[in-house]
Amino acid sequence: MAGDPLKANLWTDADVYISTNLSATLPANPDTPFGSDWHLVGLLDGDDGFPESRDEDTDDKFAWGGILVRTSRQHFKLTKSFTALEDNDTTYGLLWPGSTPTQIVVPRPARVRIAFETREGEKVRRLISAQYAEVALDGDHGENETDLESATFAATIFPTSGGALFNRQTTPILSSIDVSPATKSLTVGQIGALTATATFDDTSTQDVTSFATWTTSASSKATVASGYVTGVAAGSATITASYQGSTDTCAVTVS
Numbered sequence: 072m073a074g075d076p077l078k079a080n081l082w083t084d085a086d087v088y089i090s091t092n093l094s095a096t097l098p099a100n101p102d103t104p105f106g107s108d109w110h111l112v113g114l115l116d117g118d119d120g121f122p123e124s125r126d127e128d129t130d131d132k133f134a135w136g137g138i139l140v141r142t143s144r145q146h147f148k149l150t151k152s153f154t155a156l157e158d159n160d161t162t163y164g165l166l167w168p169g170s171t172p173t174q175i176v177v178p179r180p181a182r183v184r185i186a187f188e189t190r191e192g193e194k195v196r197r198l199i200s201a202q203y204a205e206v207a208l209d210g211d212h213g214e215n216e217t218d219l220e221s222a223t224f225a226a227t228i229f230p231t232s233g234g235a236l237f238n239r240q241t242t243p244i245l246s247s248i249d250v251s252p253a254t255k256s257l258t259v260g261q262i263g264a265l266t267a268t269a270t271f272d273d274t275s276t277q278d279v280t281s282f283a284t285w286t287t288s289a290s291s292k293a294t295v296a297s298g299y300v301t302g303v304a305a306g307s308a309t310i311t312a313s314y315q316g317s318t319d320t321c322a323v324t325v326s
Contacts, residue, residue, distance in 0.1 A: 078244060082189040085120075087155075087185065087186070088186040089183050089184070090183060090185075095108035101240040102242075110161045112153070112162060113162065114156040121153055121189075124149070124152075124225075125148070125149055126148040127144055130142065150227050150228070152223060152225045152226070155221065155222050164181075165224055166208060166222055166224075169181070181205070184200050184203055184204070194242045195240070198239055201238055204228050205226070205229070208224060208225075244271060245269055246271055248268065248312060248319050249267070249319050250266070250267050252265070253321055254322045255300065255321055257293070257302035258302055259303065259305065260302060262302075265295075280312075287300075287309070287311075289306065289307070290303070292304055292325050306324075308325070309321070
């Protein structure tokens, strides 16, 4: 099988955040929580997910003889949807913008900042509107005795003057790990240290020595724990570090 299963995503949890402050501070990275200007939509329908719709007017240009030579594109529009399962202040404000707790008025969608966050274990992906969005009810909303009350919203994303739609934040994906040194010589009873360094798809690196799983091919010759190798008897052993599905080795010789 070709490909990398670690890059296949099955998002097991998600949230939508709304801010009425168009200048709201963005979190620095996917590990940073959203600030007080951002409000959770709450429980979401995971089966509906975050469907995305792209609309654009295109016009094909043909040369004499019917040869396609150009396609003009204009009026691009991106809409991203979600289904909310909670009746709270945030969803009420999206469902009935401009209304009060005691009076409902004709809805006129307000401009808001919106953020979509999906999670799988420690992996996080965020799409935060670069400028603003207008969120409106998409379809029907009502109550009955057999289904949870829900409201499906469509968020129209307005780009910046430069065409940016979202600020994207993602947890870096592991590309490989490297054990150093690649070879090591010890005497019986001597302890030597190894280091495991992880490289991620954004070229960042991290020392994962204490997080990796360490094993030895010959415990009668050399043992290993948390990256520390101990020479047991004359001979050789291969020390392996494993981290998030990636491995690398060090060839140890004991004399």
